[in-house]
Amino acid sequence: MTFDTAARRPDETRPAVFDTIAVIGGGSWGTALALTAWRAGRRVRLWAREEHVVDAVARERRNPFLPNADIPDDVIVTNAMEEALAGADLVVLVSPSQHLRTVATRVEPLLPAEVPVVICAKGIERETGLLMGEVIEAVMPGREMAVLSGPTFAGEVAQDMATGVTIAATEDGFRDGRFHDGHLAARVAVTFASESFRPWVSDDVRGVEIGGAAKNVIAIACGVAEGLGLGSNARAMIITRGLAEITELGLAVGARLETLLGLAGAGDLMLTCSSTQSRNFSYGKALGAGEAAVRRADGPVVEGAENAQSVVALARRLGVPMPVCETVLAILDGAPVSASMKELMLADLHPEAVGARDDWTTPHPARIDEEEERHCA
Numbered sequence: 001m002t003f004d005t006a007a008r009r010p011d012e013t014r015p016a017v018f019d020t021i022a023v024i025g026g027g028s029w030g031t032a033l034a035l036t037a038w039r040a041g042r043r044v045r046l047w048a049r050e051e052h053v054v055d056a057v058a059r060e061r062r063n064p065f066l067p068n069a070d071i072p073d074d075v076i077v078t079n080a081m082e083e084a085l086a087g088a089d090l091v092v093l094v095s096p097s098q099h100l101r102t103v104a105t106r107v108e109p110l111l112p113a114e115v116p117v118v119i120c121a122k123g124i125e126r127e128t129g130l131l132m133g134e135v136i137e138a139v140m141p142g143r144e145m146a147v148l149s150g151p152t153f154a155g156e157v158a159q160d161m162a163t164g165v166t167i168a169a170t171e172d173g174f175r176d177g178r179f180h181d182g183h184l185a186a187r188v189a190v191t192f193a194s195e196s197f198r199p200w201v202s203d204d205v206r207g208v209e210i211g212g213a214a215k216n217v218i219a220i221a222c223g224v225a226e227g228l229g230l231g232s233n234a235r236a237m238i239i240t241r242g243l244a245e246i247t248e249l250g251l252a253v254g255a256r257l258e259t260l261l262g263l264a265g266a267g268d269l270m271l272t273c274s275s276t277q278s279r280n281f282s283y284g285k286a287l288g289a290g291e292a293a294v295r296r297a298d299g300p301v302v303e304g305a306e307n308a309q310s311v312v313a314l315a316r317r318l319g320v321p322m323p324v325c326e327t328v329l330a331i332l333d334g335a336p337v338s339a340s341m342k343e344l345m346l347a348d349l350h351p352e353a354v355g356a357r358d359d360w361t362t363p364h365p366a367r368i369d370e371e372e373e374r375h376c377a
Contacts, residue, residue, distance in 0.1 A: 018090035025094030097123025122212030151271035207259030216304030218242030227288020
């Protein structure tokens with residue numbers, strides 16, 4: 001992959017921006033992206049499913065899901081889908097992963113065929129095993145689409161703090177080995193770019209999607225370790241081995257290594273696994289501490305809990321071992337937390353390199369000793 005780094009003169013043409021943006025999804029991340037687009041100089045409409053969100057913004061110019069961020073008067077917030085989409089030349093889909101199909105089904109008949117969509121949902125559809133881009137291909141056939149992902153806490157984005165993301169699109173990806181100004185990822189990047197919001201572009205949609213889908217499951221494991229008091233060493237181990245699992249799964253679906261090691265892979269993983277700002281980390285921490293980890297129907301979605309089953313199902317189907325994700329799924333299904341984490345530590349010994357598991361493996365000595373003790377007892 002090469003890029004034309006020659007400097008442009010101020011009067012030279014650049015990628016054309018999308019001027020009117022419809023953000024579909026009025027949670028914290030959708031609101032933060034709406035504010036990002038507004039700061040970049042775009043006309044913005046934000047659709048929220050919840051009437052109480054629209055009412056709160058009308059009264060206070062604040063979203064209850066993102067209470068510390070002021071929403072400018074000229075950002076239109078509505079729960080009428082037709083109003084949100086009217087005149088939009090780019091639609092940003094920011095629903096939870098398991099609701100993307102439903103939302104896209106509502107959007108499709110109201111949207112002219114030439115209007116692209118940007119997917120900001122991270123996950124794998126539980127019933128079908130499809131990635132989010134594949135869901136859009138099924139529901140919105142033939143529509144041009146991009147994926148936006150990266151290490152992004154909505155609260156920090158809303159507060160205009162420095163953030164980097166990856167925007168990927170595959171349609172008309174290269175000309176003579178280079179990105180070009182008409183590439184959808186390039187156009188979305190210049191549409192959202194500001195002094196504090198820095199997009200990088202890619203044509204590896206699969207890599208960006210896999211990183212976003214699996215990292216939330218790994219974050220729950222890190223939270224469990226924190227709740228159990230296992231220490232910083234354990235968290236570093238889980239992050240590193242989690243990245244190996246994401247990498248192996250990504251390579252199995254055709255992703256590129258550099259994407260999995262970039263913002264949408266390693267970057268997003270490190271952020272999500274290291275802070276209680278992460279819903280997934282906090283949820284896992286509550287599980288590890290023996291507290292009630294409640295997923296309220298009217299509260300923010302814990303995507304790692306929603307996607308653990310679908311991530312593991314995809315890995316099993318492809319024959320990719322993901323012991324950290326398997327452990328999280330077992331805990332979510334009711335397995336004892338401490339014993340499950342101990343089983344992860346006592347798994348067979350094998351090489352660290354991705355894909356080298358079959359080169360050599362041997363049972364963990366401590367597990368053999370435990371099994372022998374139980375047998376003798």
